[in-house]
Amino acid sequence: MKVSVIGTGYVGLVTGVCLAEVGNNVTCLDIDEEKINMLQLGKSPIYESGIEEMMEKNLHENRLSFTTSYSTACERADVIILAVGTPSNPNGSANLLYLQKAAENIGKHLIKDGTIIVTKSTVPVGTNNKVKQWIQQSLTEPIFFEVASNPEFLREGSAIQDTFEADRIVIGTESRYGTHVLKELYSPFQIPTLQTSLESAEMIKYASNAFLATKISFINEIANLCEKLDADIEDVAKGMGMDQRIGPQFLKAGIGYGGSCFPKDTNALVQIAGDIEHRFELLESVIRVNSSQQIKLIGKALDHFGSLKGKKAAILGLAFKPNTDDIRESAAIEVIKTLLHYGATVNAYDPVAIPNMKRLYPESAEIQYTSTAYEAIANADMIFILTDWEEIKELNLPTIAELEKKPVLFDGRNCFDLRTIQKSGLTYHSIGRQILTGARQDPKFVEYGDGFEN
């Protein structure tokens, strides 16, 4: 099939490359000329393992091309996929201006009957009908086209795998014709497909993200209780997750969710509900819990030191999660802001996200960036672990314990086993766990502990 993808962010690029990989002829369009120049040279603007290799192969085999020209992208396409950003407006609602501009441009350049225009961007319920109107109003001659909603569920850092091994593909269509075309487009992926109305497909995306965010805030609240009641959140989450009705995923307690989706989409859903005079109180709480969780470690540091003025903090991990350089809504932004507010200085390290963070916090007397984790730690009074990168989980704790200042470790991602920590002699604070006491300290406990599943 001839497919065009509008917008080459995470979703557009990964979708375009994967559709080319299964044999389609794909044109990716962006209004950002610099990005298109880079892509034409086979360079990916996103950090995603495997993407450049797939780009190179499909560019070479002439199944993939990049352009800034709407006429090139729209002329003969069977399917046009909209994957532009839908960021938050100041009140939390979704900003649809990029989508409107893109839809109007498609309308101006559509010349072939029968094209399906698919919205993959995350959009409020009712938006596909607006997309239809925006295109209709921009047509230069009467042309038959249909719209379809096809929300995206990929995660950054595992985007290609998520595309090829998705749990489901959701397609909301106007007619059997749209359903038929999209089922054919996705047939090589062999993934269960759910066909719904446009509105239900739009809602499935927000409901899914809101539910996952709710799971995270819920487990973080349980972790906060565990800290006060001497229970261990890792054991509690494991025990809950063994119930198949609950499931083990998204029960990892920590410093809350960040990224380009959960914060934006939970706020947008609260607004969507507000627009029809429904107060979504549960989701409002989820958002509030997440905001306080993001700076949970600062409270612990204040409790430990009394004052943070003049203290040096090593920040390990700036990305909102491992395997991405994305810092959008990352807890690191709030943690750094709050540390600077309390008069601390910062040494920050991340394997890939430093260039992005430097745009927000340029290097200064208060904040320095280092090229290794150990460099950041070297003269620090306290260490904050904010992203659970593999290399951070593999830090050598005895080496850190031998440092002259013997920094206090605040671990926002529960990267270390408590027994290992205890052996290291470091002062350690994590989320929802206590340094071992009572029975858990007994070496025999190791034999039973963690062995309950068998």
Ligand SMILES: NC(=O)c1ccc[n+]([C@@H]2O[C@H](COP(=O)([O-])OP(=O)(O)OC[C@H]3O[C@@H](n4cnc5c(N)ncnc54)[C@H](O)[C@@H]3O)[C@@H](O)[C@H]2O)c1
């Ligand atoms: N990032 C994710 O992991 C993810 C996952 C699922 C869904 N989504 C949703 O997908 C959408 C895109 O997200 P993203 O992270 O890929 O966005 P992004 O902000 O990284 O990229 C959007 C791209 O669209 C381009 N663009 C803007 N206006 C345009 C126009 N008129 N014509 C052509 N290009 C235009 C921009 O230049 C940019 O390159 C959003 O609605 C998001 O909520 C994102």
Ligand SMILES: O=c1ccn([C@@H]2O[C@H](COP(=O)(O)OP(=O)(O)O[C@H]3O[C@H](CO)[C@@H](O)[C@H](O)[C@H]3O)[C@@H](O)[C@H]2O)c(=O)[nH]1
């Ligand atoms: O048990 C967990 C799982 C995740 N997180 C945090 O939650 C955030 C989001 O993680 P993840 O969902 O893995 O990353 P995203 O790439 O933001 O993906 C989410 O957002 C995308 C955009 O809508 C959706 O497509 C995906 O299905 C959805 O998982 C990160 O800060 C994680 O650290 C936790 O704190 N605990």
